[in-house]
Amino acid sequence: xxxxxxxxxxxxxxxxxxxxxxxxxxxxxxxxxxxxxxxxxxxxxxxxxxxxxxxxxxxxxxxxxxxxxxxxxxxxxxxxxxxxxxxxxxxxxxxxxxxxxxxxxxxxxxxxxxxxxxxxxxxxxxxxxxxxxxxxxxxxxxxxxxxxxxxxxxxxxxxxxxxxxxxxxxxxxxxxxxxxxxxxxxxxxxxxxxxxxxxxxxxxxxxxxxxxxxxxxxxxxxxxxxxxxxxxxxxxxxxxxxxxxxxxxxxxxxxxxxxxxxxxxxxxxxxxxxxxxxxxxxxxxxxxxxxxxxxxxxxxxxxxxxxxxxxxx
Amino acid sequence: xxxxxxxxxxxxxxxxxxxxxxxxxxxxxxxxxxxxxxxxxxxxxxxxxxxxxxxxxxxxxxxxxxxxxxxxxxxxxxxxxxxxxxxxxxxxxxxxxxxxxxxxxxxxxxxxxxxxxxxxxxxxxxxxxxxxxxxxxxxxxxxxxxxxxxxxxxxxxxxxxxxxxxxxxxxxxxxxxxxxxxxxxxxxxxxxxxxxxxxxxxxxxxxxxxxxxxxxxxxxxxxxxxxxxxxxxxxxxxxxxxxxxxxxxxxxxxxxxxxxxxxxxxxxxxxxxxxxxxxxxxxxxxxxxxxxxxxxxxxxxxxxxxxxxxxxxxxxxxxxxxxxxxxxxxxxxxxxxxxxxxxxxxxxxxxxxxxxxxxxxxxxxxxxxxxxxxxxxxxxxxxxxxxxxxxxxxxxxxxxxxxxxxxxxxxxxxxxxxxxxxxxxxxxxxxxxxxxxxxxxxxxxxxxxxxxxxxxxxxxxxxxxxxxxxxxxxxxxxxxxxxxxxxxxxxxxxxxxxxxxxxxxxxxxxxxxxxxxxxxxxxxxxxxxxxxxxxxxxxxxxxxxxxxxxxxxxxxxxxxxxxxxxxxxxxxxxxxxxxxxxxxxxxxxxxxxxxxxxxxxxxxxxxxxxxxxxxxxxx
Numbered sequence: 020x021x022x023x024x025x026x027x028x029x030x031x032x033x034x035x036x037x038x039x040x041x042x043x044x045x046x047x048x049x050x051x052x053x054x055x056x057x058x059x060x061x062x063x064x065x066x067x068x069x070x071x072x073x074x075x076x077x078x079x080x081x082x083x084x085x086x087x088x089x090x091x092x093x094x095x096x097x098x099x100x101x102x103x104x105x106x107x108x109x110x111x112x113x114x115x116x117x118x119x120x121x122x123x124x125x126x127x128x129x130x131x132x133x134x135x136x137x138x139x140x141x142x143x144x145x146x147x148x149x150x151x152x153x154x155x156x157x158x159x160x161x162x163x164x165x166x167x168x169x170x171x172x173x174x175x176x177x178x179x180x181x182x183x184x185x186x187x188x189x190x191x192x193x194x195x196x197x198x199x200x201x202x203x204x205x206x207x208x209x210x211x212x213x214x215x216x217x218x219x220x221x222x223x224x225x226x227x228x229x230x231x232x233x234x235x236x237x238x239x240x241x242x243x244x245x246x247x248x249x250x251x252x253x254x255x256x257x258x259x260x261x262x263x264x265x266x267x268x269x270x271x272x273x274x275x276x277x278x279x280x281x282x283x284x285x286x287x288x289x290x291x292x293x294x295x296x297x298x299x300x301x302x303x304x305x306x307x308x309x310x311x312x313x314x315x316x317x318x319x320x321x322x323x324x325x326x327x328x329x330x331x332x
Numbered sequence: 333x334x335x336x337x338x339x340x341x342x343x344x345x346x347x348x349x350x351x352x353x354x355x356x357x358x359x360x361x362x363x364x365x366x367x368x369x370x371x372x373x374x375x376x377x378x379x380x381x382x383x384x385x386x387x388x389x390x391x392x393x394x395x396x397x398x399x400x401x402x403x404x405x406x407x408x409x410x411x412x413x414x415x416x417x418x419x420x421x422x423x424x425x426x427x428x429x430x431x432x433x434x435x436x437x438x439x440x441x442x443x444x445x446x447x448x449x450x451x452x453x454x455x456x457x458x459x460x461x462x463x464x465x466x467x468x469x470x471x472x473x474x475x476x477x478x479x480x481x482x483x484x485x486x487x488x489x490x491x492x493x494x495x496x497x498x499x500x501x502x503x504x505x506x507x508x509x510x511x512x513x514x515x516x517x518x519x520x521x522x523x524x525x526x527x528x529x530x531x532x533x534x535x536x537x538x539x540x541x542x543x544x545x546x547x548x549x550x551x552x553x554x555x556x557x558x559x560x561x562x563x564x565x566x567x568x569x570x571x572x573x574x575x576x577x578x579x580x581x582x583x584x585x586x587x588x589x590x591x592x593x594x595x596x597x598x599x600x601x602x603x604x605x606x607x608x609x610x611x612x613x614x615x616x617x618x619x620x621x622x623x624x625x626x627x628x629x630x631x632x633x634x635x636x637x638x639x640x641x642x643x644x645x646x647x648x649x650x651x652x653x654x655x656x657x658x659x660x661x662x663x664x665x666x667x668x669x670x671x672x673x674x675x676x677x678x679x680x681x682x683x684x685x686x687x688x689x690x691x692x693x694x695x696x697x698x699x700x701x702x703x704x705x706x707x708x709x710x711x712x713x714x715x716x717x718x719x720x721x722x723x724x725x726x727x728x729x730x731x732x733x734x735x736x737x738x739x740x741x742x743x744x745x746x747x748x749x750x751x752x753x754x755x756x757x758x759x760x761x762x763x764x765x766x767x768x769x770x771x772x773x774x775x776x777x778x779x780x781x782x783x784x785x786x787x788x789x790x791x792x793x794x795x796x797x798x799x800x801x802x803x804x805x806x807x808x809x810x811x812x813x814x815x816x817x818x819x820x821x822x823x824x825x826x827x828x829x830x831x832x833x834x835x836x837x838x839x840x841x842x843x844x845x846x847x848x849x850x851x852x853x854x855x856x857x858x859x860x861x862x863x864x865x866x867x868x869x870x871x872x873x874x875x876x877x878x879x880x881x882x883x884x885x886x887x888x889x890x891x892x893x894x895x896x897x898x899x900x901x902x903x904x905x906x907x908x909x910x911x912x913x914x915x916x917x918x919x920x921x922x923x924x925x926x927x928x929x930x931x932x933x934x935x936x937x938x939x940x941x942x943x944x945x946x947x948x949x950x951x
Contacts, residue, residue: 024340032347039355137703138714138873172714172871173639200616200712275609297612297711299718 055266057253058234059320062283066185067122072157073098076106084128086117093117093159094130094152111152111159114145119228119280121183121190123212126154129162129183129190134175136300146170146177149192163215165208168194174298179205182229182241184256188212191241191261193226198298203247209260219260224252227296230281231256232289242268242289244278246296251278251289251316269325271314279311287318290330375593376614378721381527383587391521392586395514396928399446403929408438409447409478416513421452424474424491431498434489437480445482446929450509452476455490464490464499471495477509481584482931484508484560508562515583516564523566523579526588532577533568542566563589580610584930612710615719620709626725628734631759635723635736639713639871640706643723643738643755647791650763654791661755661769662872664717665783667702667879668776669694692879700881702780704874707740707753714873717742717751730848733760735768746774746921746933753784754937766847768941771908773921780910782919785875785885786941787868788902790838794831795900797860800824808860811890816856816904820844826858827947831897838944843906849939852908852918856942859886859903862893867901906940 069082073096083097085105090097094117095107118133130150134142147169151162170177180193190210197204205225209218228244232253239256243265250270255262271278276293284290291314313330386392402410411425428434428449438447455473457465464473471494478487486507490500511519523529524537533541561584568577575593582589590610618624619637623646626633630651638644641662648656674697692700708715723738735758742750754770769784798805799814800822817825829837843854861867867889876885884905910919917936926932 022336024336025343028340028343028347032343032351035348035351036354039351134714136716138706140873172873174712175714200621299709299711299713300716 055253055268055323056238057232057240057268057318057320057323058236058238059287060232060234060283060318061286063233066124067183068124068126068154069122070096070126070128070152070154070157072153072155073106075157078106082106084120086120086130086133088116088135094120094128108157108159113159114148114150114161115139115142117150119180121181123183124185124188128152128154129181130159131178131181131192134170134300138172138175138300143170143172143175143177146175146196149178149181149190163210165192165194167206168196170196174198175300176298179246180226180229180243182231183212184231186239187256187258189218191229191231193224193229193243195225195227195246195298198225198247205246207241207243207254207261221254221261221263224265227277228279228281230283232283242281244281244291244293246277246298249274249276249278249293251281251291269316269327271312272327272329273312276312284315287320289316289318289325290314291316375532376610376617377528377532377591377593378611378614379526379528379588379590380724383585385525385527386522386587389518389521389525391518395518396586399928399930403444403446403927406444408444408929409435409449412449412452412512413514417452420454420472420493421474421476423493423496424452424476425449427491427493427496427498428476428478428489431489431501433501434478434487434498437483437485437487437503440482440925443925444929445480445925447478447480448512448515450477450479450486450512450515459488460490461500467492467495467499473499479509479562481562482925482929484562506560511562511564511583518586519564519581519583520566522581522586522588523568526579526591528588528591529568529577529579532591532593537568541568561585611721612718615722616709616711619719619722620712624723626736628725629759629761630763633736633757633759637709637719637723637738640708640715640873641787641868641871642707642740642753643719643736643757645736645757648765649791650759655763655765657789657791658869659757659767659786659788661707661753661767661784661786662868663785663875663885664705664707664751664753664769664771665702665781665785665876665878665885666705666751666775667692667700667781667783667881669698669700669779669781671697672699690878692877694881700781700879702878704876704878704885705751705753706874707755708871715740717753728758728760732762733758733764735759745772746923746935748774749776750774752921752935756941758943763946764943766941766943767904768939769906770937770939771910771919772935772937773910773919775910775919778910778912780919781881782908782910782938783884783905784940786902786904786906787872788904788944789863789869790828790900790902790944792828792830792837794897795837796829796831796834796897797895797900797902798827798829800826807896809894809896811861811893811895812859813887813890814858814860816842816854816858818844818853818855820846824945828900828902829947835947837947839947840902841943841945843940843942847939847943850937851939854904854906854940854942855908856904856906856940857884859884859890859905860895861886861889861901861903862895863899863901864889904942908938908940910938911936 078098080098083102085095085097090105091107093111095105097105116133116135117130119131121129132145148161148164152159168177177196179195182191189212192208195205203225207221211218225246226243227246230242232240232242240253241256243252251268252265253268254265271293275295277296278291279294280292282290293312315328317326438445452474455468455475459475471492474491474493476489484506486504486509488502489498492499520542530536561582563580563582565578565580577593579591580589592610623634623636632649633645634647635645641660644660646658705717706715707717710718717740720739720741725736727734735756737754737756739754741752744750745752752772756768758766767786767788771782797808824839824841826840843851845851845853876883886903908919912920919938920936922934923931
């Protein structure tokens with residue numbers, strides 16, 4: 020029996036080796052890359068409403084929020100046939116330019132600032148505020164300031180994206196001011212709308228766009244387009260805020276493009292608008308949308324993979 | 333313990349150690365990252381050599397000769413060689429080269445434009461409209477693609493070879509086709525002859541070293557710095573190292589545009605990211621994130637690119653003696669003069685090429701409009717005129733020293749309202765140096781007034797400043813402003829010296845056109861201020877108004893402070909007027925169609941800036 024011991028030992032080592040080898044093959048990818056758990060999803064009806072003050076001006080049709088600066092500085096609301104008419108108040112120019120927006124269930128319009136090509140003395144100061152146009156009065160004012168947001172000449176961006184969560188009546192707001200060429204130090208704030216209290220501050224990700232997705236299993240996700248790479252990520256939305264673990268959902272085909280707009284268009288289909296973004300002001304001068312690209316991201320719930328198709332402009 | 337037991341324990345111990353180590357290495361993310369790093373290392377190489385290297389390549393010479401001959405004979409489309417065509421494709425080509433509709437876009441203002449026939453193949457159904465498709469069900473049809481190098485347009489035609497008829501012509505502006513075999517060979521030749529490629533590979537490569545299984549497919553879609561150019565990317569693979577050298581070749585300009593060592597991932601291959609992105613990354617990594625050092629001809633220079641103040645030199649010394657703490661051009665003010673101030677609408681904001689335009693009313697119903705241009709790093713900055721390529725060291729054209737120079741451009745230069753500036757520092761073997769700004773147009777038109785704002789902080793310790801007045805040196809006691817003499821009657825109208833030793837310092841020699849660079853002089857204003865960190869020691873945002881010609885933007889820093897025995901900062905603001913008159917161009921750039929049917933850029937730079945001459949050398 021003793022003579023068999025070395026052979027038994029050798030067999031034990033071989034079995035252990037085979038086990039580890041198989042672990043390497045099967046388990047490692049799962050450990051290194053969080054998997055996508057998203058089920059099939061649809062375009063869901065949002066609770067947000069248009070601003071009430073529109074009725075005062077006789078605007079009863081759909082409006083489009085225009086931040087392009089083509090019609091006027093700041094924000095203007097397009098309406099009428101082919102959205103050719105626009106509503107604008109001189110007062111809406113007082114905080115310069117806006118990059119994106121969201122509405123809430125009462126029709127208040129929240130605006131995220133954006134530095135435009137020419138820097139003024141107050142430009143950096145404006146980047147730390149979330150602005151609101153009141154649904155009743157139509158007045159533009161600072162909704163809340165994020166005192167830890169500090170745009171500079173080395174990174175002129177402050178707040179960069181927003182999404183409104185109807186279920187919890189709160190905002191997800193991103194800031195990218197702290198990031199440098201070498202470091203990603205962006206923040207996603209979870210903010211209660213009524214109390215304006217910051218519920219959570221999730222650090223280490225630069226979100227250029229945010230949107231909410233609910234799948235057929237009623238799981239809810241915050242989708243985030245990255246300012247640093249060409250990918251779309253998701254965070255699980257939980258009652259307290261966000262699960263800190265993010266999952267990469269997809270990459271667009273062009274590495275220099277960054278997702279600026281996310282729209283859930285139809286069953287298992289997300290439409291993405293991308294721009295070249297380099298934390299400088301040059302991309303903002305893209306007045307005619309020349310550098311924007313559009314993609315359809317078609318989700319297969321069985322394979323848990325997205326298929327990307329470019330939409331020709 | 334028996335021999336068998338000992339052996340078993342040894343086998344178990346050694347075996348488990350090996351298995352354990354293997355498991356750790358494979359499952360530790362840091363280790364995984366490290367072990368794959370070699371394949372993912374990125375190294376970007378920007379061209380450092382003269383483009384004339386490529387003009388001497390036989391394939392390029394022959395190609396350019398053929399185009400010139402073609403244009404001289406009144407034709408614009410270089411046909412495909414017969415070795416790229418079958419008999420029917422040859423017929424299709426002959427038909428198309430006589431078809432007026434197909435050739436309609438080959439002329440501009442009476443000048444023939446360079447076009448290449450790229451490929452002619454049996455027509456595929458997806459390229460045809462319904463009418464053509466029906467005919468081609470029974471007829472032999474070919475599709476041909478022609479590329480216009482000037483307008484960056486592809487024309488596709490469907491030809492019914494049986495009936496010798498052109499069925500369909502479609503034009504696609506800003507679209508580029510697959511390239512011809514001839515251009516493929518030329519791209520390979522450029523890559524093989526590029527000194528940068530040879531240097532990187534460590535040997536003289538041959539065609540067999542180029543990896544292109546599907547030549548056309550793999551060489552497509554590699555945008556140049558100018559997306560209107562036709563670029564391709566021959567690749568030299570090193571399979572053992574899991575990496576490849578990509579050579580981005582610009583076939584519109586017949587040159588190497590950039591090269592890059594990369595793995596095979598999407599985010600690293602030039603085919604997906606293009607020359608401009610490569611340049612941006614290279615510049616950020618090498619010049620915006622780190623200081624660089626030059627030690628040459630006795631000069632020790634530290635330099636870097638700033639976020640919005642262009643190229644900055646710091647801690648400069650000559651033969652061990654401190655010379656400059658910091659020198660840079662913080663802004664270019666750009667102003668245009670026009671009539672019609674009474675009709676000026678100041679209620680709406682105006683933008684030109686993305687910049688906010690400032691309007692200032694003047695006298696006689698004149699007004700000035702323009703903007704301030706900040707130059708700097710391409711990413712993480714507020715600059716609108718961006719660094720192209722990296723800083724370069726070159727010998728001075730007239731000898732006696734060298735220059736450190738950086739090119740800044742709007743990506744669309746030389747289109748209207750786009751600019752190109754050069755920040756240059758000249759270092760002479762006698763210890764002199766010159767701070768130089770070069771404007772290469774093109775701007776929005778004539779009547780432009782350019783004002784580069786130069787900030788120069790010498791490193792002489794406590795300093796004093798003098799101007800030459802009425803035959804003697806007058807020491808300045810307070811901060812002040814002076815209009816720099818417009819003539820050269822006094823060679824050195826100013827000097828800045830060490831407070832304890834007035835022999836140690838520099839004369840300031842304004843430029844009146846004596847430096848051999850076709851300059852029409854500085855016409856500058858000089859500001860002398862006491863050093864304050866917040867007054868430009870760090871990156872300055874745009875300074876003052878572009879268009880108030882009675883102000884240069886530095887005025888707020890001049891507030892009567894004493895400048896005796898202190899750290900002084902000099903602000904030198906030249907004033908240049910551009911000239912667009914034929915034969916007298918200055919600060920201007922223009923494009924023209926050359927005898928090769930291609931677009932060529934003519935540049936008439938204007939060069940300004942003072943020279944600093946050591947006092948000791950003069951005496």
